[in-house]
Amino acid sequence: MGRLTTRLRELEIATRPEHPDLTAALAARWAELPAHVRQPNQMLGRRMTGCEGTHGVFPRCNLACTPCYHAREANRVRTDGDHTEREVDRQMALLRATRGPGQHAQLIGGEVTLLGAEDHARALNAMLRHGRKPMSMTHGDFDYAYLEALALDPQTGEPRFRHLAFAGHFDSLMFGRRGLRRPGGEADLHPFRQRFCEMFARLREEHGVTSYLAHNMTVTPRNIDAIPDVLRATRDMGFRMFSFQPAAYLGNESRWKDDLRAFDNDAVWRRIEQGAGARLHFRAEQVGDVRCNRTAHGLHVGRRYATLLDEDDPRDARALHDFLAAFGGMDFADGGAPLRAVRTLRAITRHPAVLPSGTRWALRLAARAGGVRALRRSPPQAVTYVMHAFMDARDVTPAWELLQRGETSDDPRIRATQERLQACSYAMAHPESGTLVPACAQHAVLDPLENLRLQELLPLARRPR
Numbered sequence: 001m002g003r004l005t006t007r008l009r010e011l012e013i014a015t016r017p018e019h020p021d022l023t024a025a026l027a028a029r030w031a032e033l034p035a036h037v038r039q040p041n042q043m044l045g046r047r048m049t050g051c052e053g054t055h056g057v058f059p060r061c062n063l064a065c066t067p068c069y070h071a072r073e074a075n076r077v078r079t080d081g082d083h084t085e086r087e088v089d090r091q092m093a094l095l096r097a098t099r100g101p102g103q104h105a106q107l108i109g110g111e112v113t114l115l116g117a118e119d120h121a122r123a124l125n126a127m128l129r130h131g132r133k134p135m136s137m138t139h140g141d142f143d144y145a146y147l148e149a150l151a152l153d154p155q156t157g158e159p160r161f162r163h164l165a166f167a168g169h170f171d172s173l174m175f176g177r178r179g180l181r182r183p184g185g186e187a188d189l190h191p192f193r194q195r196f197c198e199m200f201a202r203l204r205e206e207h208g209v210t211s212y213l214a215h216n217m218t219v220t221p222r223n224i225d226a227i228p229d230v231l232r233a234t235r236d237m238g239f240r241m242f243s244f245q246p247a248a249y250l251g252n253e254s255r256w257k258d259d260l261r262a263f264d265n266d267a268v269w270r271r272i273e274q275g276a277g278a279r280l281h282f283r284a285e286q287v288g289d290v291r292c293n294r295t296a297h298g299l300h301v302g303r304r305y306a307t308l309l310d311e312d313d314p315r316d317a318r319a320l321h322d323f324l325a326a327f328g329g330m331d332f333a334d335g336g337a338p339l340r341a342v343r344t345l346r347a348i349t350r351h352p353a354v355l356p357s358g359t360r361w362a363l364r365l366a367a368r369a370g371g372v373r374a375l376r377r378s379p380p381q382a383v384t385y386v387m388h389a390f391m392d393a394r395d396v397t398p399a400w401e402l403l404q405r406g407e408t409s410d411d412p413r414i415r416a417t418q419e420r421l422q423a424c425s426y427a428m429a430h431p432e433s434g435t436l437v438p439a440c441a442q443h444a445v446l447d448p449l450e451n452l453r454l455q456e457l458l459p460l461a462r463r464p465r
Contacts, residue, residue, distance in 0.1 A: 064255075296384065316361060
């Protein structure tokens, strides 16, 4: 009887829309958010606990970027697979304990492909063991042989990963790429962007390994006007997300070459909309603080872009409310089809209003996409546009130090920085203290000292005389 009771209990938990650990983590996340971001359309604490990233696991990079968020000492640290796996495992364990299962985590530092394929695979498996959804962050300057070695088991030749997520960073502010040491502009990089996507298409064709590809681009006055052309040129290459980061005075000071405050976030977003060919409704959903993050989900149907949620339509706001009330943080990719079906049924049962409002929302979305004929003629492609605005180190450092002492600044600019840090959607784990640190604080305050310690732990091998 005891074994049967245990099995029934396990089945009951497995068929919940959310794992109980995630339910608790979402509630804790909501409770710790500052009041100004606890809005009905806030995703943190309701749909997700936040994005995650690694730090101090492989800080070295073999390209030079202007600007660069990594401290000057990063390239004096040796890339070491054992260190990477050990630190990734420790950091992911803390994130699993505090943020529950199923959250997105970036394998990030310097350049991930400076890890050998086996070491890279070990790091990804460490993330998967702790219930993370890993994404490898790269400059994309690697060959198909490396990708194939990462994806396949070296003993059997069969896939060891059925799915890979990669974010390729391509912009004209990066120097040292093979075949293009110094880009003259963003258009010079289009063949490299195409090649990156083609490698993953080949991997799927030859081995059945699927992928999710994101495109990252740092924005300064030198390349802001190229954004529309970049989006038009790359839209059909295979990227599912386009992410833009207005540059901040953060990281290596020797690479601050431009007046990075020559434009505001609205200017960047206008150019993203020009490239997308549509208005992007970033106020429909909020992820943390809107001063930091803008997100727009939608579908490309032929030449048309249909926004998933219309921020001006109260019916869409209601549909989002009902969806969150029913499904919360449910992972629609986790488990087999029968399990997902039971979870969906339980979600609808706990908030039945989601069915009529969701149906009406789907009809509105179809109309925005051009109707049923348009959808039949051109299969929809889901594409997400995001912008992440990092903050300057001169503001982050005092803001973070005051927060650590439990103090609020009297300076409006520093107080605004504190508010953004408290609402941060992108955190890094510190197992030694059991704390999670916002990425801006990590880069502005902690990275320099961390890399000095890593220099001693993992010194670069000296060249023989």
